Amino acid sequence: MSYRIILIVSIIISGSFLKTFAQTEDVFKSFGEGLTFESGVSLLAMKDELISKQKYSGSLPVYSLSWSKFNNVYGLRIYMNYEDAPGLKNYNITSSVQQTQIGIAFVYPIGSISFFSKNAYLFLGPAVDIFSHKQVLNISNFDVYNASVNAWLYSGCVRAEAYYELKGNIRLHASGQISILSEAFKSTSDEGTQETIVTPLSGFDSQIGIDILYKITKGFTASAGYRFRMAEISKWDYFVAAQDQFTAALSYKF
Amino acid sequence: MKLTLIYSLLLIAAVFSGCRNLVVTEPTSNNNLDDFNVLWTQVNKVYPFFQQKHINWDSIYTVYEPLAQRAKGDEGFKILFDLLSILKDGHVTITTTGGQELQTYYSPRNIRDRLTFNPVTVRRYFNRELKVAGDGKIEYEFLPDSLGYIKLSSFSSGNWVNDFDVVLNYLRYSKGLIIDIRNNPGGIVQIVEYFAGRFISKEMKYMPHYSKIYSIKIPPIEPRGPFTYSNPVAVIINGASFSGAEHFAEVMKQLPNVTVIGDTTGGGGGSADYTFTTPDGILIQISSSDWRRYDNVPIEWNGISPGITVLQTKEEVDSGHDLQLERAINILEGKK
Numbered sequence: 047m048s049y050r051i052i053l054i055v056s057i058i059i060s061g062s063f064l065k066t067f068a069q070t071e072d073v074f075k076s077f078g079e080g081l082t083f084e085s086g087v088s089l090l091a092m093k094d095e096l097i098s099k100q101k102y103s104g105s106l107p108v109y110s111l112s113w114s115k116f117n118n119v120y121g122l123r124i125y126m127n128y129e130d131a132p133g134l135k136n137y138n139i140t141s142s143v144q145q146t147q148i149g150i151a152f153v154y155p156i157g158s159i160s161f162f163s164k165n166a167y168l169f170l171g172p173a174v175d176i177f178s179h180k181q182v183l184n185i186s187n188f189d190v191y192n193a194s195v196n197a198w199l200y201s202g203c204v205r206a207e208a209y210y211e212l213k214g215n216i217r218l219h220a221s222g223q224i225s226i227l228s229e230a231f232k233s234t235s236d237e238g239t240q241e242t243i244v245t246p247l248s249g250f251d252s253q254i255g256i257d258i259l260y261k262i263t264k265g266f267t268a269s270a271g272y273r274f275r276m277a278e279i280s281k282w283d284y285f286v287a288a289q290d291q292f293t294a295a296l297s298y299k300f
Numbered sequence: 301m302k303l304t305l306i307y308s309l310l311l312i313a314a315v316f317s318g319c320r321n322l323v324v325t326e327p328t329s330n331n332n333l334d335d336f337n338v339l340w341t342q343v344n345k346v347y348p349f350f351q352q353k354h355i356n357w358d359s360i361y362t363v364y365e366p367l368a369q370r371a372k373g374d375e376g377f378k379i380l381f382d383l384l385s386i387l388k389d390g391h392v393t394i395t396t397t398g399g400q401e402l403q404t405y406y407s408p409r410n411i412r413d414r415l416t417f418n419p420v421t422v423r424r425y426f427n428r429e430l431k432v433a434g435d436g437k438i439e440y441e442f443l444p445d446s447l448g449y450i451k452l453s454s455f456s457s458g459n460w461v462n463d464f465d466v467v468l469n470y471l472r473y474s475k476g477l478i479i480d481i482r483n484n485p486g487g488i489v490q491i492v493e494y495f496a497g498r499f500i501s502k503e504m505k506y507m508p509h510y511s512k513i514y515s516i517k518i519p520p521i522e523p524r525g526p527f528t529y530s531n532p533v534a535v536i537i538n539g540a541s542f543s544g545a546e547h548f549a550e551v552m553k554q555l556p557n558v559t560v561i562g563d564t565t566g567g568g569g570g571s572a573d574y575t576f577t578t579p580d581g582i583l584i585q586i587s588s589s590d591w592r593r594y595d596n597v598p599i600e601w602n603g604i605s606p607g608i609t610v611l612q613t614k615e616e617v618d619s620g621h622d623l624q625l626e627r628a629i630n631i632l633e634g635k636k
Contacts, residue, residue: 089320091320099397099398101326103320103324136374136375191381193400283398288320
């Protein structure tokens with residue numbers, strides 16, 4: 047609960063330092079556009095108390111595809127992530143996890159903050175995110191005996207982004223997204239599907255990240271970044287999945 | 301300055317790269333050995349099939365106790381699961397702390413036959429849609445040639461069972477009746493008696509029952525309802541007919557107007573009648589009952605064999621041929 051409060055307070059404090067800006071060319075240039083393929087490694091730790099109170103953790107590959115475009119008013123992002131972890135471990139017991147995330151975000155330029163005598167351009171806007179999670183606890187060699195759960199989180203979110211130019215062709219990109227209201231579903235083999243509404247007080251789906259972008263040519267941009275993602279639901283059997291992701295990406299602007 | 305900023309960001313990334321472990325923490329308790337001891341003791345006290353299944357429970361203790369001592373985290377849960385799997389008993393379950401119930405065993409006949417019944421294929425034999433009653437647990441209708449058909453999906457308790465009388469009244473004047481209990485996972489004795497009571501005209505003794513801890517007298521089956529259905533009846537069974545469904549098949553098999561058709565049932569001769577919780581909050585369900593057929597052979601593992609054996613495969617059923625249903629129709633129509 048405490049980290050949720052810290053996050054919300056941080057957003058409010060950050061907002062007080064903003065200064066609005068005219069929509070200059072700089073704003074349009076700063077927004078990262080194009081088709082991006084991202085790949086990397088995700089260090090995942092999770093606990094789904096419907097299945098077990100134990101913590102399962104491990105590394106898994108992560109793949110992401112996104113499309114971004116800035117028109118005269120807002121920036122559009124459409125993204126999709128896929129992760130498959132067949133061997134998360136709790137001592138010698140394994141658990142298989144598959145996670146998918148798809149979403150769309152509309153971010154509007156809202157102002158800038160001066161930072162080392164340069165501006166960091168800020169964007170804020172709504173996003174819709176669908177997060178699905180499937181876990182199988184491999185207690186037996188036969189699937190029919192294993193505990194399994196499928197969960198989905200349909201969320202309305204707030205997304206914030208910031209771009210900061212370090213040098214002519216190197217920029218920093220920071221982003222954060224947190225759900226405000228979600229509809230959560232879970233399905234188990236013996237209990238069927240359950241549904242509940244989740245607010246930030248009873249769970250959320252969030253991510254924060256930072257990337258360094260290097261413009262290789264006029265069309266291509268390479269980037270490397272770190273992202274922390276977390277989904278939590280305390281409204282029913284406690285579920286939490288948190289991951290540190292290290293990724294590299296290549297974007298092409300058409 | 302910019303280089304400093306980049307280094308700072310890399311440092312921040314390195315520091316925060318362990319964030320997940322701050323958020324997702326390890327549980328503090330480890331009662332694996334206590335859980336093991338409670339399970340072993342309870343099973344030892346009540347389980348009735350050690351002799352029939354040639355299980356030496358004491359020697360199992362000596363093998364698994366050291367494993368339980370060393371177990372950490374969910375290794376303990378797996379040891380409990382493996383221990384219960386040794387019983388090879390379809391009534392034995394283990395429930396995760398979050399409430400998900402896991403079977404520890406399905407009989408090979410159960411696994412094989414659960415796909416040899418297909419309700420879509422069954423519908424091909426009707427010229428109208430099946431009616432549904434009993435909260436979806438009963439499907440029924442007339443087949444062509446005035447034969448009645450009832451599919452019973454359960455013998456669990458609940459008000460839904462009252463609909464059986466309505467259904468039987470609808471099919472009262474059928475010239476023969478098929479009761480399909482394939483893929484029926486069972487229920488409770490009282491409901492078996494409730495349904496069977498509509499097919500007997502005088503009191504009938506129930507099957508023998510043994511238990512290490514209970515001494516219960518099972519009341520006889522009483523005739524019930526406004527009429528006794530006395531026309532020919534075919535009961536269809538398969539390897540996924542289990543527990544209470546096997547009781548029903550065995551009771552009905554004793555009646556002169558009843559033919560049991562299909563394949564041997566799953567062999568669930570226990571009951572889901574004894575539960576306990578381990579110190580770590582894991583719910584275990586085992587059987588303390590040993591139900592026998594009328595010839596005193598344990599139902600456990602042996603199942604109920606049909607009077608007329610008709611085997612069928614998933615491929616046959618999926619291609620639109622329910623050989624077991626066809627045979628039941630032929631029997632009731634007086635054909636071979």
